[in-house]
Every structure is written in structure tokens, then in C-alpha cells.
Amino acid sequence: MTLCRLIAIxxxxxxxxxxxxxxxxxxxxxxxPPPITRxxxxxxxxxxxxxxxxxxxxxxxxDILIRAQAAPYGLTGxxxxxxxxxxxxxxxxxLGEDVDAARRSGRKVIPGKVAQDLVGGILPFRGIVRExxxxxxxxxxxxxxxxxxxxxxAFLKGVGLQKRCGYPARPG
Numbered sequence: 001m002t003l004c005r006l007i008a009i010x011x012x013x014x015x016x017x018x019x020x021x022x023x024x025x026x027x028x029x030x031x032x033p034p035p036i037t038r039x040x041x042x043x044x045x046x047x048x049x050x051x052x053x054x055x056x057x058x059x060x061x062x063d064i065l066i067r068a069q070a071a072p073y074g075l076t077g078x079x080x081x082x083x084x085x086x087x088x089x090x091x092x093x094x095l096g097e098d099v100d101a102a103r104r105s106g107r108k109v110i111p112g113k114v115a116q117d118l119v120g121g122i123l124p125f126r127g128i129v130r131e132x133x134x135x136x137x138x139x140x141x142x143x144x145x146x147x148x149x150x151x152x153x154a155f156l157k158g159v160g161l162q163k164r165c166g167y168p169a170r171p172g
Contacts, residue, residue: 035096
């Protein structure tokens, strides 16, 4: 047998494999990101604190919060309860549970927050570095967007209550 023929015979199973693999492999659904207002930072948040302080790692403002800033009390497209429920659910996914549904842990010390503060303490003159790098400005912009998101969610729940919508389009 020639070398070309051996290579061709070896490649035949590989050519048939993609269809088989594609049929057997389900595309995993991407895990939604955690709410940006969660109390306890993740391990990733703790590990990347110095990068955030230097404004190298930027989280950015989620699109729904940008829209909330632009029109926190807008009702365009919110004529039906289902639209209000969908919008409130999207806000809940980004902001975390609203005060009417939040469960209190009663815990005073949050280990992840302590770890993040310890890692953040490694950087000398952290406050000045954050200001110069723009990390504080980015954080202020995110906090303003979060505030607009809270206002939008509360407004929509009020509208949902008036329309007698079901939860989550009304307070629970």
C-alpha cells in the first residue's frame, strides 16, 4: 500500500465523525451571569480585584440598565402584563431579588467580602490608584445605572399592581 492510500483510509473515519459528534453533543445553555448587586463576591471577583482597581478588568453596564437610565419611567411596549413581567424578570436577573422577595441571611461577616478587601489591600494607595485609573469613575457610572434599574423595577411593579398583573410584575 502506498502512503497516500494509508492516509486516505485513516481519514475516512474522521470525515464521518463530525456529524456523529454534532448529533450527540448538545449545545450547553450558557449560565446567566450572577446579579451585579450580590452581597458576596465570587472567587473570580476576589482574584481579579487588583485588575479591577487598575481598571484593566471592566465589567461594563448591562444593556437593560442603560435602557433604564434612558427612560426609567417609560411605558413604551409595557401595555400588557406579560411585557411588564418579562421586563421585571430581566431586571431581577441583573439586580438580584427585589426587597419584597429577598431572603435575609442574618450574617454580619461575609467571607468573600473579607477576602476581597484583603486582596485589595495588597495594592498600595489603592484609592488614589482607583481614581487615576478610572476604576472609581466606572464604578460610579455602574452605581448610577443600578439606581436607575431599581427605580425602573419599582415603577414597573407599581404599574403592574395598578393593572392587577401577577407576580413578578407586582409586589409579592
